Amino acid sequence: MLRILLPIMPAGLAAPLVRTTVDGGLEPTTDHRLDPVxxxxxxxxxxxxxxxxxxxxxxxxxxxxxxxxxxxAAQARGVPELERIDPGAGTLDVVAVARLIAAAARRLGDVAVVALGDESFGGSSGTVPAALAALLGWPLVARARTADLSRDGIVARRVAEDGGRERLSAALPVVLSLSDGGIAPRAPRLAAVIASRGAQVTVRPPASQPDDGPLSRWPTAPLVVEPVPARTVAPRIVPQDEGATAIASLLADADRVLAA
Known part of the structure; x- marks a missing residue:
């Protein structure tokens, strides 16, 4: 079994409902949604x-x-198992959040991938994936636009700093951070949203990092980064009566290049 652990968080609505109290004041905003990231x-x-x-x-x-x-909201989109960790009274900085996620991964025992966004909608620090990978001693596949998963490992693609494309591959387990531009989220069905309102959420007390000793040893060659050669397309001149067919073919070729 390959388990994917999905740390998620709520975010405030972009246009929250405004409610007034009996004395005419405004109630604090309590309306939330799944973080778009x-x-x-x-x-x-x-x-x-x-x-x-x-x-x-x-x-x-x-x-x-x-x-x-x-x-x-995650269950309405197809995630069956839900857990909420009560953080207690401590401060939830980057290290504390990473430790709680790492403890959950170790408790579950069979996690192959911890998948996060590259940064949250609210905090936007972008540092939790790296902190988590360091705590677990797992390779970090960062800023991936797409990723293929198999029992042999993970192969991801991302945009390099110079604007080119890179292919990243690593053996499991890994920490994966996904950036915008490669995966299109889909809105859940109304029936699934209604059914999820009664979903059972397992609430766990504050957890601590179970291993305060040295971090796990990194595996041999944990991450391979390869540049993807740019493809050049020679100009094509087509007869006027074949223009529509040629454009459709060029668009299909472009889709294949982007997916490569």
Whole structure:
């Protein structure tokens, strides 16, 4: 079994509902949704599960009851197992969040991939994936636009700093961060949204990093990064009566190049 662990979080609505109290004041905003960044990690994981029944999915959120909104949104999109970690009274900085996620991964025991967005909608630090990979001693496949998963490992593609394309490959387990531009989230069906309102969320007490000793040893050659050669297309001149067919063929070729 390949388990994908999906750390998710709630985000405030872009246009929250405004409510007034009996004395005419404004109530604090309590309306939340699934973080848009997590929508693409959930979409990627659900696609993997649809392609392979042996892939298991678990979504976890750190926080109070407001996080249940995000968890139930994940279930409406196809994630069956939901857990919420009560963080207690401690400060939730990057290290604390990474430790709680790492503890959840070690407790589950069979996690092959921890999939996160490259940065959250609210915090936007972009440092949690790296901190988590360091705590677990797993390779970090960062800023991937797409990723293919198999029992042999993971192969991802991303845009390089110079604007070119890179292919990243690593053996499992890995920490994966997905960036925008490669995965299109889909809105859940209304029936799934309604059914998710009664979803059972397992609430766990504050967890601590179970291993305070040296970090796990990195595997041999944990991550391979290869540049993808740019493709050049020679100009084509086609007769006027074949223009529509030629354009359709060129668009299909472009799609294949982007997917490579």
């Amino acid at each position: 997590n929508e693409r990690t959930v979409a990627w994981a659900v696609e993997r599960r649809q392609a392979d029944d042996a892939v298991a999915l678990t979504a976890i959120a750190i926080g109070g009851a407001e996080a249940d909104v995000a968890l139930r």
